[in-house]
Amino acid sequence: MFQHIDARFCSNCGHTITRRVPDGDCRVRDCCDQCGAIHYVNPRPVVGTIPVWDDRVLLCLRAIEPRAGYWTLPAGFMEVGESSVAGARRETEEEACAHIEMGPLFSVIDVPAVEQLHIFYRAKLLNLDFAAGAETLDVRLFSESEIPWDRIAFRTVSTTLRLFFEDRSRGHYQTHTSEIGGSLQRAPE
Amino acid sequence: MFQHIDARFCSNCGHTITRRVPDGDCRVRDCCDQCGAIHYVNPRPVVGTIPVWDDRVLLCLRAIEPRAGYWTLPAGFMEVGESSVAGARRETEEEACAHIEMGPLFSVIDVPAVEQLHIFYRAKLLNLDFAAGAETLDVRLFSESEIPWDRIAFRTVSTTLRLFFEDRSRGHYQTHTSEIGGSLQRAPE
Numbered sequence: 526m527f528q529h530i531d532a533r534f535c536s537n538c539g540h541t542i543t544r545r546v547p548d549g550d551c552r553v554r555d556c557c558d559q560c561g562a563i564h565y566v567n568p569r570p571v572v573g574t575i576p577v578w579d580d581r582v583l584l585c586l587r588a589i590e591p592r593a594g595y596w597t598l599p600a601g602f603m604e605v606g607e608s609s610v611a612g613a614r615r616e617t618e619e620e621a622c623a624h625i626e627m628g629p630l631f632s633v634i635d636v637p638a639v640e641q642l643h644i645f646y647r648a649k650l651l652n653l654d655f656a657a658g659a660e661t662l663d664v665r666l667f668s669e670s671e672i673p674w675d676r677i678a679f680r681t682v683s684t685t686l687r688l689f690f691e692d693r694s695r696g697h698y699q700t701h702t703s704e705i706g707g708s709l710q711r712a713p714e
Numbered sequence: 715m716f717q718h719i720d721a722r723f724c725s726n727c728g729h730t731i732t733r734r735v736p737d738g739d740c741r742v743r744d745c746c747d748q749c750g751a752i753h754y755v756n757p758r759p760v761v762g763t764i765p766v767w768d769d770r771v772l773l774c775l776r777a778i779e780p781r782a783g784y785w786t787l788p789a790g791f792m793e794v795g796e797s798s799v800a801g802a803r804r805e806t807e808e809e810a811c812a813h814i815e816m817g818p819l820f821s822v823i824d825v826p827a828v829e830q831l832h833i834f835y836r837a838k839l840l841n842l843d844f845a846a847g848a849e850t851l852d853v854r855l856f857s858e859s860e861i862p863w864d865r866i867a868f869r870t871v872s873t874t875l876r877l878f879f880e881d882r883s884r885g886h887y888q889t890h891t892s893e894i895g896g897s898l899q900r901a902p903e
């Protein structure tokens with residue numbers, strides 16, 4: 526979940542980068558005055574699922590930084606060439622080795638401080654044949670009262686879980702949008 | 715709306731890039747064997763609005779490629795440091811000089827072929843004081859029957875407009891997800 530590396534050299538031709546506003550633009554960009562390339566940097570989508578079995582939700586205990594030793598919904602950076610749904614499924618399979626039926630879009634949460642946009646889909650576990658993936662120490666099902674709220678890895682995850690249980694208690698699921706502000710738990714540098 | 719430039723040099727140290735699977739990963743990445751940087755590439759969010767005045771929707775006639783001379787909802791690449799809502803508002807102001815009240819999330823449309831994720835919010839025009847921005851030739855309001863369906867710039871826009879009018883006719887707006895597949899109108903190279 527690290528931020529981008531500030532560019533110093535043009536990835537196209539190797540020349541030194543100039544940070545300036547290109548013609549017709551109004552923002553400073555990483556420009557190459559040798560080959561003319563402009564290297565845009567944009568926020569990155571993080572995609573995941575809320576996998577459910579009866580009244581319980583699947584969480585993963587993170588094996589890696591940031592937030593190793595904290596619980597998360599299965600989620601990770603969306604890869605090029607895949608859709609957000611495909612990415613959410615892939616992350617669920619990679620982190621929890623879980624077999625799911627994908628459900629509707631549930632939450633879209635902006636995290637501008639780390640240049641990310643987190644997107645969670647509801648999902649149903651098809652069976653209990655799940656296990657910790659390479660980046661996971663443990664995978665467990667939690668009822669609402671068992672959720673380790675003080676050991677949740679990211680605020681997008683605790684926000685999504687809270688909204689999920691609120692919707693479930695009123696018997697009606699919606700799609701939610703939210704923004705996590707400046708007091709974000711930042712990843713260790 | 716162009717795709718990323720394939721990296722040949724490390725933007726951190728200028729050394730030649732090696733395309734290989736890093737330790738602990740399962741995908742080929744742009745790796746630097748001199749400074750150790752791994753340059754991840756992820757899909758980019760495009761954010762925009764559906765600005766409404768009474769029964770009409772605002773569209774912009776594109777002045778720039780791709781799809782110059784075609785109509786679009788105001789939208790563009792989300793910038794680092796802003797939320798998707800803030801980006802959608804900014805694009806609406808830049809392309810249509812329009813003053814809006816932001817509404818709920820309306821559509822989330824994957825376009826994996828061009829490594830993009832398009833997100834549209836509903837919006838209300840606060841007044842008729844709009845005008846063509848720098849990347850726009852003309853801005854007009856269209857009723858449903860006036861929409862130039864064969865002159866819409868992008869399939870994410872025509873899909874969003876179609877879903878919007880369907881929801882409006884049944885008097886109930888939802889959040890929609892969709893994926894635009896292989897037959898996408900690609901930007902000219």
